């Protein structure tokens with residue numbers, strides 16, 4: 001087990017010193033493909049060249065805002081495309097961190113694994129795969145992930161998801177890699193934290209993702225006082241929550257002393273594999289899924305609500321750095 005503080009973080013182009021992270025978005029996607037995308041053969045949309053240029057343009061916009069790094073936590077079964085990440089990182093000089101891991105039961109590759117589970121212990125097989133990706137690289141690419149991803153559906157952790165979480169905890173303990181999660185509508189993040197920490201993952205090595213799916217401050221403070229990070233990482237996705245509500249919730253957490261454990265992002269998807277939304281909607285998605293929104297719209301919103309420059313800087317620079325370094329978090333009273 002690696003308990004010492006990390007000095008480096010793994011990017012798709014190799015390890016970099018933690019201090020090179022700079023301004024960091026903790027949950028964006030160059031490309032996503034929901035399970036089954038390959039089957040929609042007349043709607044495969046963008047060519048490799050198109051995808052590359054879309055991503056390079058997006059990164060350019062982020063670089064103009066002073067960003068240096070993003071985490072693309074696409075799990076192995078959601079159209080993860082590490083070759084695209086490598087091409088874009090090489091073309092832009094931007095730091096891109098990718099993930100190993102598996103998605104929640106719905107939407108990812110669960111059928112493959114539950115089929116296999118009829119015959120053998122898939123927890124062990126998953127753990128072996130995660131560890132092999134983290135230590136040797138993904139497939140034949142040699143690219144090593146910097147984090148492990150897992151997720152749950154709305155309101156509960158399914159049996160399958162429980163196996164993924166157990167395998168993720170084991171792989172995290174073996175390799176020292178941190179963990180980031182998917183939650184639906186800000187539910188069961190507290191359970192995710194319990195399952196992972198019972199599996200001996202240090203709480204400060206966990207981000208409970210999509211925590212901005214709820215405005216329940218008690219729920220947020222339970223996770224925060226448990227010593228984990230909260231992802232306010234879906235700014236701009238108005239179908240799930242208004243940004244005003246997200247900003248209000250975030251400010252309540254800052255006021256209660258939990259601002260040092262919130263990371264921000266948009267969960268924007270720049271290229272879709274296949275066409276999971278109707279044709280007419282696909283082109284409009286790029287307007288919604290805008291990774292510059294935090295700087296353009298959300299920072300002014302937070303400042304209106306009393307946030308200081310220093311607190312904003314903490315969200316985009318200090319917290320990602322502290323998370324990846326494994327530096328400890330101060331203890332926090334859930335009722336303060």
Ligand SMILES: [Zn+2]
Pocket residue numbers: 027029267
């Ligand atoms: Zn995502």
